Amino acid sequence: MIILKRTTSEDKSFYELTEFLDKELRNRYGSTQEEFDQFNMMINLDTVVIAYENNKAIGCGCFKVIEDDTVELKRMFVEAAHRGKGIAVAIIKELEVWAGEIGFSSIVLETGTLQPEAIQLYHKQGYHIIPNYGPFIGNELSVCMKKSLVNSK
Numbered sequence: 001m002i003i004l005k006r007t008t009s010e011d012k013s014f015y016e017l018t019e020f021l022d023k024e025l026r027n028r029y030g031s032t033q034e035e036f037d038q039f040n041m042m043i044n045l046d047t048v049v050i051a052y053e054n055n056k057a058i059g060c061g062c063f064k065v066i067e068d069d070t071v072e073l074k075r076m077f078v079e080a081a082h083r084g085k086g087i088a089v090a091i092i093k094e095l096e097v098w099a100g101e102i103g104f105s106s107i108v109l110e111t112g113t114l115q116p117e118a119i120q121l122y123h124k125q126g127y128h129i130i131p132n133y134g135p136f137i138g139n140e141l142s143v144c145m146k147k148s149l150v151n152s153k
Contacts, residue, residue, distance in 0.1 A: 073108070099149055108133065
């Protein structure tokens with residue numbers, strides 16, 4: 001049984017899982033990942049979700065505010081051995097509910113062209129591709145997506 005826990009970026013399990021995520025991203029993108037690392041620093045966040053199975057942290061995600069009505073989904077990760085079991089979907093849904101509870105109406109994200117499985121996952125969850133925003137404008141490795149939280153309940 002999967003347990004979802006709302007926590008903060010200070011949670012040791014979040015730190016450990018994002019270390020695995022960073023390693024995986026470096027394996028996929030090589031040295032080009034270094035330019036993205038600066039956008040992946042998640043400190044002092046109160047909006048982290050961690051998935052546990054048998055008291056072991058196996059997945060995570062978080063969001064941060066980027067506009068008055070919009071949050072950005074960040075640091076989504078599920079350990080490889082646990083993928084394909086709906087854990088990422090559960091984390092995404094929990095983060096969307098949480099963002100909606102505190103008054104946000106939309107959620108955006110950035111993923112990479114070398115992560116087709118992530119793009120597919122987000123499409124299935126109702127996200128659509130938008131023009132790259134903020135620091136991702138002009139980056140050919142970035143894919144930005146958005147979802148309205150208003151009618152997604």
